[in-house]
């Protein structure tokens with residue numbers, strides 16, 4: 312099982328980090344070990360002083376596919392949830408400056424909590440769903456999938472040109488604006504529309 316994460320998919324988030332939009336879809340991978348053990352809190356790693364939350368809609372791939380055509384791409388996932396693409400922003404900035412890969416900042420243990428998966432057919436139109444992240448009961452990030460630069464179908468089609476998608480693989484589809492630091496004892500809650508699907512404590 313693998314986790315594929317899309318970067319720079321919401322314009323306002325691109326601007327808040329002073330990045331420029333990439334012409335092609337940007338993606339990177341996280342290993343299976345980035346999923347925390349069930350019900351475990353997120354432990355801030357000792358190599359970073361600035362772990363950021365990035366709330367994202369996550370797709371679960373339901374069958375094997377390679378070179379998937381965009382018009383068939385929605386047949387390759389049935390369920391979605393909220394995930395957190397935890398990022399060691401201080402480490403990432405150093406890596407970016409040296410043009411080095413991002414794994415140390417992105418792929419560490421516990422860096423990809425995912426919520427309870429929900430049937431995508433529960434939603435009238437998944438290209439227009441609201442999602443949000445609350446920290447200690449305050450709204451920190453709000454997104455709507457209609458603001459994605461690359462939609463779910465384009466992402467699946469594009470990624471599958473390079474990497475065979477398999478049942479159980481997860482795709483993080485990018486974060487909207489509002490990323491920021493998490494602190495010890497924070498309680499993070501992720502919602503799709505009004506349903507809470509993710510809860511995790513920071514330690």
Ligand code: MG
Nearest residue numbers: 365396485486
């Ligand atoms: Mg992200």
